[in-house]
Amino acid sequence: MVEKVILGEMRPGQQGDFFVLLVEKTRRTTRDGKPFYSLRFRDQTRSVSVPVWENSPLFEPCEGEWESGQHFKIRGVYSEHERYGSQIDIQNIRPAVPEDAADGYDPDAFVHSTRFNVDELFDQMIADAESIGDEPLRQLVLGLLKRHEEELKSCPAASRNHHAYRGGLIEHTVSVVATGRYLAEKYQAYYPDLEPPLNADLIIAGCLLHDIGKLRELSWGTETAAYTIEGNLIGHILIGRDMIREAAAEIPELNPELLQYLEHIILSHQGTPEWGSPREPMMPEALLVHFADDVDAKMNIFVGILDAADGSTEFTDGSNVLRRKLIKARKV
Ligand SMILES: [Fe+2]
Ligand SMILES: [Fe+2]
Known part of the structure; x- marks a missing residue:
């Protein structure tokens, strides 16, 4: 039986079932010209990237059916990649449905809000x-x-x-x-x-x-x-x-x-x-x-x-709105 988990609490190598929001879906091409999708899913505290290659069984539903803003139930293994940060290896995925509430699905939980009143x-x-x-x-x-x-x-x-x-x-x-x-x-x-x-x-x-x-x-x-x-x-x-x-x-x-x-x-x-x-x-x-x-x-x-960065490199990657790397590896 696969454990029910929360994405933001998963440890590298851990497998689990969890709910996420698809926040980004971008079509790209590989160096040899093959299409793929770069996806970003998140829950309240963690976001993960998932590439969907052309030869994956997920490519078709991803291309035709999945939209950013949709919620999904995923079974997968969490990992932290040196260059690409937090990732999920998807074993199973489907859109979340209202009945998932029994398993802890709460659509409101994905809304990012100010921490102030x-x-x-x-x-x-x-x-x-x-x-x-x-x-x-x-x-x-x-x-x-x-x-x-x-x-x-x-x-x-x-x-x-x-x-x-x-x-x-x-x-x-x-x-x-x-x-x-x-x-x-x-x-x-x-x-x-x-x-x-x-x-x-x-x-x-x-x-x-x-x-x-x-x-x-x-x-x-x-x-x-x-x-x-x-x-x-x-x-x-x-x-x-x-x-x-x-x-x-x-x-x-x-x-x-x-x-x-x-x-x-x-x-x-x-x-x-x-x-x-x-x-x-x-x-x-x-x-x-x-x-x-x-x-x-x-x-x-x-x-x-800095909040979104993982701790694997000394600097963030510079692909942010400021187009500037920020130092992460600080002791003081
Ligand atoms: Fe302003
Ligand atoms: Fe303004």
């Missing part, structure tokens, strides 16, 4: 918005946040790369606001004679709203997020600007100059055209929002790469 994160966002001194600007930000409370509590920050999990956007945003606030206070004190003084309201509002367009750029359910048509055609930066403009139209008291600066912060938050921003930051507040966003996204990418 989203209700608390939302309360933090509201408290941050309430700290904005300019009344109409505060009203604008609070209105947008409250109108989108439900989506904000579940939206990922991306379909891949950084904070690409349920609640990732709100986790990222709250962290960006904290860094933005720190930078605002630091540089207000550091350059007390700057005229006009650094506008902390703009920095806080900019941090809170910088990625609000992701609510319409992405669609997300229980599986990985995808780009909507609007997300593909317009992108979260311009969608965010539109959302802010639409909301601002209902607040006639809002200073148009302040609104324009807030729009500039949204447009320039990704720093450069290569990173999707039509404008580079042209005011100190925009620069600080950009860096607060950037450091939070990059830290999440670093940690994600």
